[in-house]
Amino acid sequence: MAVTVTRMEPMEAVTPRPRAAWIGGRPEPGEETAPVRHAYDGTEVATVSLPSAAQVERAVAGAARFAGETRSVPAHARAAVLDRLARAVESRADEFAELLTAEAAAPLTLAATEVRLAVATLRHAARFAGETSSRAHLDGPDAPGHPDRPAVRVTRQVPRGVALGLVSPHRALASTSVAVGAALAVGTPVVVVPTPRAALSTLALAETLADVLATTALPAGVFSVLPARAPDLLVGDPRLCPITTPAGRxxxxxxxxxxxxxxxxxxxxxxxxxxxxxxxxxxxxxxxxxxxxxxxxxxxxxxxxxxxxxxxxxxxxxxxxxxxxxxxxxxxxxxxxxxxxxxxxxxxxxxxxxxxxxxxxxxxxxxxxxxxxxxxxxxxxxxxxxxxxxxxxxxxxxxxxxxxxxxxxxxxxxxxxxxxxxxxxxxxxGDVPRRRPGDVRDAARALRREVVTVLAVGGRP
Structure with a gap:
């Protein structure tokens, strides 16, 4: 179903107007709001809606319902969505960089680099989505125990469940692009949970994704963004498979x-x-x-x-x-x-x-x-x-x-x-460790599990 979204103008994000959460692909105001203050001078640059417990449950339950429909969308179609999302983010690069500077006080030069990393991550995810996720081989007639019944063994990679994107409070856009990219690459909905302080770029990515999904086969309810003061509030929910951004020194x-x-x-x-x-x-x-x-x-x-x-x-x-x-x-x-x-x-x-x-x-x-x-x-x-x-x-x-x-x-x-x-x-x-766009592949692999189907061929029934 198409969703019409009113796009914010550049600089509109850095105003006190509350930014809505996204529930099942639709923007909704929450019961509470939280301010976003610029770390450099303490000024309030935005306010963010915090969804209620009922809205959070509706988002998670809806994502679980959309899991089958999302998985049935062909890989090439999901890859096309990710590629379009990458191009859409790239077209709004200045706006995303300004949002990152507003929410994290990152210098504009570093924020611009972060946007390029997010774009490259989404493109890597698109390529991963287009790669085969199944393989087959023949268990020959000399297979132990069943010499007269050869079989074809088909191994498929299927999603473990709905993805839960736990957004880094320091590099929100990069970690959100990993979560969204990995989830859509493997064919599962994603619920993204940023802290209010790090929510502006994540909410802007949600808005951009909604625009892209409006003309694709993927359901609009494939994603939700739930700003929360306690970002781990959904960790442990059996319906969700967490994607974290590993950090450390x-x-x-x-x-x-x-x-x-x-x-x-x-x-x-x-x-x-x-x-x-x-x-x-x-x-x-x-x-x-x-x-x-x-x-x-x-x-x-x-x-x-x-x-x-x-x-x-x-x-x-x-x-x-x-x-x-x-x-x-x-x-x-x-x-x-x-x-x-x-x-x-x-x-x-x-x-x-x-x-x-x-x-x-x-x-x-x-x-x-x-x-x-x-x-x-x-x-x-x-x-x-x-x-x-x-x-x-x-x-x-x-x-x-x-x-x-x-x-x-x-x-x-x-x-x-x-x-x-x-x-x-x-x-x-020959270099220092650093984050690379290909890291999204590791996140996507972690979202998959193997299912083996054995097809008996020939021989007596």
Missing amino acids: SRVTVLPDWPDVSDAAAAVAASVVDWEGRSHLPVRDVVVHATSAERFVEALTAALSAHRVGDPYDAAVAVGALPDEDAARRTLAWVTEARSRGADVPLGGERTGTVVHPTLVTGLPVEALPERVALGPVVTVSVADTLDTALAAGLCPPGPAPRAVGVFTRDLDLAQHAAERTTAGQVVV
Whole structure:
């Protein structure tokens, strides 16, 4: 069924007019509203409707009802919807970037990059939807136990259930595009739950998707967006299959054979300040071999200093605000604690309101790197005297394993050794870990389960 949606004009999102929730593909006001305040100066930029418990239940129950209809839409048609959605978001790129800056105080330059990531994610999802999700092979006549009854075994990938998109409060558009892209790629409805603070870009994506669905075979009720103060309110609902955006820190090791430490330092600095240290996999710690340490620290200091801080709406600014002053205070408290353990802070260690300046912490031994890390643009550099020490500290740190590790080396044997040895879930060689559009494929695979059909052919009944 076609749904007519009144499109907001650019800048309309950053006004106090309440933004509706989306229930079964239709905008609906909620019983309550919540303000969205700009983290840089505290001004109210929007208000968001919070759906009632009855609206939430109606959205989930409706999604469950639409599951069969959604699954029956051919893969090529779902791929076409995702491709059209990607083009529609791309056509509104400036508006989405402004929404991200309004809700998360991300600098406009980073917000624009986030929009491009969302577009690329949706296109990857479209390609994944077009790939075959079934395979068949013949159990020959010599199959054990049934020599006279060969069979064809067909394995199909089917959705586990309705997708539940848990939106990252820091990078809402990217995580929403993963949830929507993965769900439509595998053929299941999706219920997206952002916090009010991170809801503007998600609601704009819902509006864009509604426009696209108005002329397609997919039902309008294939999606809902339910802003909620407690984003985990639907976790545990047996009708839903959660899609989360894995977060955590990453650690980087710089080995002596890497020819350009300035290149490595620039990549680390970009990760440290990306979304003020709130990116998908921010680099928190660097272990560098002693032969490269002095040059690397100099290069990293220069690279971090080059990132300007201030008003996120200033196109020259690269480091915006943390969510609130409490987050900024906690970040600097971590730096103070590191100083008390003997660390040096050659750069940063200060804030202007909610903006924490890029901070470099040095002097902590590799065996004493903190398990608890700062939320913000803060990075620790430690020096290892030997190659074995550098690899051990970088790949297998004590405490919780990092989500990913990066190794700057040209030695392929060492790279393979790193992949086999690390406790992290991902190893990146020659770069820092970062979010990539292809991550949507992992989310889509997690939404599927295998169903095997055995077709007996020939032989006696």
